[in-house]
Amino acid sequence: MNHLDVRTIGRQLLREPPLRAALEQLANGNLQDLSETLAEPLLAGQLCEPDDNGLRLTRLGRGIAYHLSELRIQLENGGADTYVSQLDIRHDSKVLDIGCGAGQSLVALSREQPRLGVGLEFDPVALALFAAIRDVEQLPGVDAVRGNAETLPFADSSFDRIICRSVLMHVRVLPTLAEIARVCADGGLVYLHLTDFWFYLRKLLRARWERGGVPFALVNGLLLQSFSRQIRMRATRTMSYQTVGSISRRLDGLGFDVIAVEQDRRQLMGPRHRQPKILARKRLLQNPADGETKA
Numbered sequence: 195m196n197h198l199d200v201r202t203i204g205r206q207l208l209r210e211p212p213l214r215a216a217l218e219q220l221a222n223g224n225l226q227d228l229s230e231t232l233a234e235p236l237l238a239g240q241l242c243e244p245d246d247n248g249l250r251l252t253r254l255g256r257g258i259a260y261h262l263s264e265l266r267i268q269l270e271n272g273g274a275d276t277y278v279s280q281l282d283i284r285h286d287s288k289v290l291d292i293g294c295g296a297g298q299s300l301v302a303l304s305r306e307q308p309r310l311g312v313g314l315e316f317d318p319v320a321l322a323l324f325a326a327i328r329d330v331e332q333l334p335g336v337d338a339v340r341g342n343a344e345t346l347p348f349a350d351s352s353f354d355r356i357i358c359r360s361v362l363m364h365v366r367v368l369p370t371l372a373e374i375a376r377v378c379a380d381g382g383l384v385y386l387h388l389t390d391f392w393f394y395l396r397k398l399l400r401a402r403w404e405r406g407g408v409p410f411a412l413v414n415g416l417l418l419q420s421f422s423r424q425i426r427m428r429a430t431r432t433m434s435y436q437t438v439g440s441i442s443r444r445l446d447g448l449g450f451d452v453i454a455v456e457q458d459r460r461q462l463m464g465p466r467h468r469q470p471k472i473l474a475r476k477r478l479l480q481n482p483a484d485g486e487t488k489a
Protein backbone atom coordinates (compact mmCIF):
# COMPACT_ATOMS: atom_id res chain seq x y z
CA MET A 195 0.00 0.00 0.00
CA ASN A 196 1.20 3.48 -0.84
CA HIS A 197 1.70 5.93 1.98
CA LEU A 198 1.41 9.67 2.13
CA ASP A 199 4.28 11.29 3.95
CA VAL A 200 3.46 12.99 7.23
CA ARG A 201 4.19 16.47 5.88
CA THR A 202 1.57 15.94 3.15
CA ILE A 203 -0.92 14.53 5.67
CA GLY A 204 -0.30 17.50 7.95
CA ARG A 205 -0.81 20.01 5.12
CA GLN A 206 -4.10 18.36 4.12
CA LEU A 207 -5.41 18.28 7.68
CA LEU A 208 -4.40 21.84 8.43
CA ARG A 209 -5.96 23.24 5.29
CA GLU A 210 -9.30 21.64 6.12
CA PRO A 211 -10.37 22.58 9.65
CA PRO A 212 -13.33 20.10 9.79
CA LEU A 213 -10.91 17.22 9.27
CA ARG A 214 -8.71 18.46 12.05
CA ALA A 215 -11.74 18.79 14.30
CA ALA A 216 -12.78 15.22 13.46
CA LEU A 217 -9.34 13.94 14.33
CA GLU A 218 -9.40 15.79 17.62
CA GLN A 219 -12.80 14.34 18.48
CA LEU A 220 -11.51 10.89 17.72
CA ALA A 221 -8.48 11.50 19.93
CA ASN A 222 -10.82 12.43 22.76
CA GLY A 223 -12.58 9.10 22.48
CA ASN A 224 -15.50 10.50 20.51
CA LEU A 225 -15.42 7.82 17.86
CA GLN A 226 -16.93 8.50 14.51
CA ASP A 227 -16.24 7.16 11.09
CA LEU A 228 -13.37 9.37 10.11
CA SER A 229 -13.11 7.69 6.74
CA GLU A 230 -16.49 9.22 5.83
CA THR A 231 -15.21 12.66 6.72
CA LEU A 232 -11.89 12.29 4.99
CA ALA A 233 -12.10 12.70 1.26
CA GLU A 234 -8.78 10.97 0.75
CA PRO A 235 -9.09 7.22 1.51
CA LEU A 236 -5.33 6.78 1.69
CA LEU A 237 -5.20 9.45 4.36
CA ALA A 238 -8.04 7.87 6.33
CA GLY A 239 -6.31 4.49 6.04
CA GLN A 240 -3.17 5.82 7.60
CA LEU A 241 -4.91 7.63 10.44
CA CYS A 242 -7.53 5.03 11.39
CA GLU A 243 -7.80 1.29 11.72
CA PRO A 244 -10.73 -0.99 12.47
CA ASP A 245 -11.26 -2.32 15.97
CA ASP A 246 -14.09 -4.05 17.85
CA ASN A 247 -15.99 -0.77 18.32
CA GLY A 248 -15.61 0.41 14.73
CA LEU A 249 -12.54 2.52 14.23
CA ARG A 250 -9.64 3.70 16.31
CA LEU A 251 -6.70 5.96 15.59
CA THR A 252 -3.49 4.37 14.43
CA ARG A 253 -0.29 5.23 16.28
CA LEU A 254 0.40 7.86 13.62
CA GLY A 255 -3.16 9.19 13.96
CA ARG A 256 -2.78 9.45 17.74
CA GLY A 257 0.50 11.35 17.42
CA ILE A 258 -0.93 13.79 14.89
CA ALA A 259 -4.15 14.26 16.87
CA TYR A 260 -2.16 15.02 20.03
CA HIS A 261 0.03 17.65 18.42
CA LEU A 262 -2.82 19.32 16.55
CA SER A 263 -4.97 19.55 19.66
CA GLU A 264 -2.02 21.03 21.61
CA LEU A 265 -1.52 23.53 18.81
CA ARG A 266 -5.18 24.50 18.99
CA ILE A 267 -4.99 24.95 22.77
CA GLN A 268 -1.92 27.16 22.48
CA LEU A 269 -3.41 29.26 19.68
CA GLU A 270 -6.67 29.68 21.60
CA ASN A 271 -4.66 30.89 24.61
CA GLY A 272 -3.54 33.78 22.44
CA GLY A 273 0.13 32.86 22.26
CA ALA A 274 1.09 29.85 24.31
CA ASP A 275 0.54 29.44 28.04
CA THR A 276 0.98 32.23 30.54
CA TYR A 277 4.45 31.18 31.63
CA VAL A 278 5.73 31.10 28.09
CA SER A 279 4.39 34.65 27.82
CA GLN A 280 6.38 35.57 30.96
CA LEU A 281 9.59 34.64 29.18
CA ASP A 282 9.62 38.22 27.95
CA ILE A 283 10.56 37.26 24.40
CA ARG A 284 11.87 40.21 22.41
CA HIS A 285 12.68 40.73 18.76
CA ASP A 286 16.35 39.80 19.34
CA SER A 287 15.78 36.90 21.77
CA LYS A 288 17.34 33.57 20.90
CA VAL A 289 14.65 31.03 21.71
CA LEU A 290 15.02 27.26 22.03
CA ASP A 291 12.01 24.99 22.56
CA ILE A 292 13.24 21.58 23.75
CA GLY A 293 10.92 18.69 22.83
CA CYS A 294 8.93 21.16 20.75
CA GLY A 295 6.54 18.54 19.34
CA ALA A 296 5.00 19.99 16.19
CA GLY A 297 6.17 23.45 17.25
CA GLN A 298 2.98 24.33 19.08
CA SER A 299 4.56 26.86 21.46
CA LEU A 300 6.80 28.40 18.82
CA VAL A 301 3.99 28.70 16.31
CA ALA A 302 1.68 30.32 18.86
CA LEU A 303 4.40 32.74 19.95
CA SER A 304 5.49 33.56 16.44
CA ARG A 305 2.15 35.17 15.67
CA GLU A 306 3.38 38.11 17.73
CA GLN A 307 7.11 37.73 17.25
CA PRO A 308 7.83 36.46 13.73
CA ARG A 309 11.57 35.83 14.05
CA LEU A 310 11.67 33.42 16.89
CA GLY A 311 14.08 30.60 17.11
CA VAL A 312 14.47 26.91 16.96
CA GLY A 313 12.70 23.82 18.20
CA LEU A 314 14.48 20.60 19.05
CA GLU A 315 12.56 17.35 18.72
CA PHE A 316 13.33 13.64 18.77
CA ASP A 317 10.27 12.33 16.92
CA PRO A 318 10.34 12.49 13.09
CA VAL A 319 6.52 12.49 12.89
CA ALA A 320 6.30 15.59 15.07
CA LEU A 321 9.03 17.24 13.00
CA ALA A 322 7.24 16.52 9.72
CA LEU A 323 4.07 17.96 11.18
CA PHE A 324 6.03 21.02 12.27
CA ALA A 325 7.20 21.43 8.66
CA ALA A 326 3.57 21.19 7.45
CA ILE A 327 2.42 23.81 9.97
CA ARG A 328 5.23 26.12 8.87
CA ASP A 329 4.20 25.65 5.22
CA VAL A 330 0.53 26.38 5.90
CA GLU A 331 1.04 29.21 8.38
CA GLN A 332 3.94 30.67 6.37
CA LEU A 333 6.34 31.03 9.26
CA PRO A 334 9.88 31.20 7.89
CA GLY A 335 11.21 32.48 11.23
CA VAL A 336 10.75 29.25 13.16
CA ASP A 337 12.89 26.23 12.55
CA ALA A 338 13.29 22.76 13.96
CA VAL A 339 16.13 20.29 14.25
CA ARG A 340 16.14 16.64 15.13
CA GLY A 341 18.06 15.86 18.28
CA ASN A 342 18.07 14.56 21.81
CA ALA A 343 17.35 16.78 24.80
CA GLU A 344 20.01 14.92 26.77
CA THR A 345 22.79 15.87 24.34
CA LEU A 346 21.79 19.17 22.77
CA PRO A 347 23.45 19.84 19.39
CA PHE A 348 24.16 23.51 20.19
CA ALA A 349 27.16 25.49 21.37
CA ASP A 350 27.46 26.77 24.94
CA SER A 351 25.41 29.89 25.79
CA SER A 352 23.56 29.82 22.43
CA PHE A 353 20.11 30.79 23.75
CA ASP A 354 18.65 33.31 26.16
CA ARG A 355 15.07 31.96 26.30
CA ILE A 356 14.53 28.21 26.75
CA ILE A 357 11.18 26.43 26.84
CA CYS A 358 10.93 22.82 27.99
CA ARG A 359 7.28 21.96 28.27
CA SER A 360 6.09 18.49 29.33
CA VAL A 361 9.32 16.88 28.21
CA LEU A 362 11.22 16.10 31.44
CA MET A 363 8.80 13.22 31.99
CA HIS A 364 10.29 11.49 28.92
CA VAL A 365 14.02 12.05 29.39
CA ARG A 366 16.85 11.52 31.85
CA VAL A 367 16.21 14.62 33.88
CA LEU A 368 19.64 15.41 35.28
CA PRO A 369 21.61 15.25 31.99
CA THR A 370 18.84 17.29 30.35
CA LEU A 371 18.99 20.01 33.03
CA ALA A 372 22.79 20.08 32.71
CA GLU A 373 22.44 20.56 28.95
CA ILE A 374 19.89 23.33 29.44
CA ALA A 375 22.35 25.07 31.77
CA ARG A 376 25.15 24.69 29.24
CA VAL A 377 23.30 26.17 26.24
CA CYS A 378 21.63 28.94 28.28
CA ALA A 379 23.43 32.28 28.22
CA ASP A 380 24.11 34.10 31.51
CA GLY A 381 21.03 36.07 32.50
CA GLY A 382 18.86 33.86 30.24
CA LEU A 383 15.39 32.62 31.25
CA VAL A 384 14.25 29.02 31.36
CA TYR A 385 10.68 27.81 31.59
CA LEU A 386 10.11 24.21 32.71
CA HIS A 387 6.75 22.51 32.75
CA LEU A 388 7.06 19.48 35.06
CA THR A 389 5.03 16.31 35.37
CA ASP A 390 4.25 15.54 38.99
CA PHE A 391 3.47 12.45 41.05
CA TRP A 392 -0.26 13.22 40.93
CA PHE A 393 -0.36 13.08 37.15
CA TYR A 394 0.59 9.40 37.24
CA LEU A 395 -1.47 8.60 40.33
CA ARG A 396 -4.56 10.00 38.62
CA LYS A 397 -3.84 7.84 35.61
CA LEU A 398 -3.41 4.79 37.80
CA LEU A 399 -6.69 5.43 39.65
CA ARG A 400 -8.53 5.98 36.40
CA ALA A 401 -6.88 2.88 34.90
CA ARG A 402 -5.90 4.87 31.85
CA TRP A 403 -2.52 3.45 31.01
CA GLU A 404 -1.11 0.70 28.90
CA ARG A 405 1.57 -1.80 29.75
CA GLY A 406 2.49 -0.82 33.27
CA GLY A 407 3.93 2.57 32.33
CA VAL A 408 2.59 4.28 35.44
CA PRO A 409 4.23 2.06 38.09
CA PHE A 410 7.48 2.37 36.14
CA ALA A 411 7.24 6.17 36.11
CA LEU A 412 6.38 6.26 39.83
CA VAL A 413 9.32 4.04 40.81
CA ASN A 414 11.63 5.97 38.50
CA GLY A 415 10.44 9.29 39.93
CA LEU A 416 11.14 8.02 43.45
CA LEU A 417 14.63 6.91 42.39
CA LEU A 418 15.21 10.30 40.84
CA GLN A 419 14.15 12.28 43.91
CA SER A 420 15.92 9.99 46.40
CA PHE A 421 19.09 8.84 44.63
CA SER A 422 19.41 11.04 41.52
CA ARG A 423 19.07 7.89 39.40
CA GLN A 424 16.73 6.81 36.60
CA ILE A 425 16.26 3.51 34.80
CA ARG A 426 15.77 3.33 31.04
CA MET A 427 12.95 1.24 29.56
CA ARG A 428 14.49 1.12 26.13
CA ALA A 429 17.61 2.69 24.68
CA THR A 430 15.94 6.06 24.27
CA ARG A 431 13.04 5.98 26.65
CA THR A 432 12.54 6.62 30.32
CA MET A 433 9.74 8.11 32.39
CA SER A 434 9.56 9.81 35.76
CA TYR A 435 7.73 12.35 37.86
CA GLN A 436 9.53 15.44 39.13
CA THR A 437 9.00 17.64 42.17
CA VAL A 438 9.33 21.41 42.27
CA GLY A 439 11.70 21.09 45.26
CA SER A 440 14.16 18.69 43.65
CA ILE A 441 14.19 20.50 40.29
CA SER A 442 14.61 23.88 41.99
CA ARG A 443 17.56 22.58 44.04
CA ARG A 444 19.15 21.13 40.93
CA LEU A 445 18.64 24.41 39.04
CA ASP A 446 20.25 26.28 41.92
CA GLY A 447 23.27 23.97 41.72
CA LEU A 448 23.49 24.64 37.99
CA GLY A 449 23.62 28.40 38.52
CA PHE A 450 19.95 29.42 38.23
CA ASP A 451 17.69 31.46 40.48
CA VAL A 452 14.11 30.22 40.52
CA ILE A 453 12.05 33.37 40.05
CA ALA A 454 8.51 31.98 39.88
CA VAL A 455 6.70 28.72 40.58
CA GLU A 456 3.14 27.79 39.78
CA GLN A 457 1.74 24.82 41.61
CA ASP A 458 -1.94 24.28 42.20
CA ARG A 459 -2.68 21.47 44.66
CA ARG A 460 -6.34 22.38 45.10
CA GLN A 461 -7.61 20.35 42.19
CA LEU A 462 -5.59 17.20 42.66
CA MET A 463 -8.48 14.88 41.98
CA GLY A 464 -10.70 17.33 40.11
CA PRO A 465 -11.41 17.16 36.39
CA ARG A 466 -8.23 19.02 35.52
CA HIS A 467 -4.94 19.07 37.40
CA ARG A 468 -2.46 21.69 36.28
CA GLN A 469 1.15 20.56 36.23
CA PRO A 470 3.81 22.54 38.13
CA LYS A 471 5.74 25.21 36.25
CA ILE A 472 9.07 26.82 37.06
CA LEU A 473 10.58 29.99 35.68
CA ALA A 474 14.30 30.42 36.40
CA ARG A 475 17.02 32.88 35.46
CA LYS A 476 20.63 31.92 34.95
CA ARG A 477 22.83 33.93 37.27
CA LEU A 478 25.32 36.32 35.78
CA LEU A 479 28.86 35.07 36.10
CA GLN A 480 30.83 36.32 39.11
CA ASN A 481 34.34 37.51 38.38
CA PRO A 482 36.31 35.76 41.17
CA ALA A 483 39.12 38.35 41.06
CA ASP A 484 37.07 41.28 42.22
CA GLY A 485 33.67 39.85 43.08
CA GLU A 486 32.13 41.97 40.33
CA THR A 487 29.23 40.63 38.30
CA LYS A 488 29.97 40.43 34.60
CA ALA A 489 27.22 42.13 32.61
Ligand SMILES: C[S@@+](CC[C@H](N)C(=O)[O-])C[C@H]1O[C@@H](n2cnc3c(N)ncnc32)[C@H](O)[C@@H]1O
Binds near residue numbers: 299341
Ligand atom coordinates in the same frame (compact mmCIF):
# COMPACT_ATOMS: atom_id res chain seq x y z
C1 LIG B 1 4.21 15.74 25.88
S1 LIG B 1 5.02 16.21 24.41
C2 LIG B 1 5.19 17.98 24.64
C3 LIG B 1 5.31 18.71 23.34
C4 LIG B 1 5.40 20.23 23.48
N1 LIG B 1 6.59 20.61 24.22
C5 LIG B 1 4.16 20.81 24.12
O1 LIG B 1 4.31 21.55 25.09
O2 LIG B 1 3.05 20.53 23.67
C6 LIG B 1 6.68 15.65 24.68
C7 LIG B 1 7.57 15.84 23.47
O3 LIG B 1 8.92 15.57 23.84
C8 LIG B 1 9.53 14.84 22.80
N2 LIG B 1 10.69 14.09 23.33
C9 LIG B 1 10.67 12.99 24.10
N3 LIG B 1 11.92 12.58 24.39
C10 LIG B 1 12.76 13.47 23.79
C11 LIG B 1 14.18 13.59 23.72
N4 LIG B 1 14.99 12.72 24.35
N5 LIG B 1 14.70 14.62 23.02
C12 LIG B 1 13.89 15.51 22.38
N6 LIG B 1 12.53 15.45 22.41
C13 LIG B 1 11.97 14.44 23.11
C14 LIG B 1 8.42 13.94 22.29
O4 LIG B 1 8.69 13.43 21.00
C15 LIG B 1 7.22 14.87 22.34
O5 LIG B 1 7.06 15.60 21.15
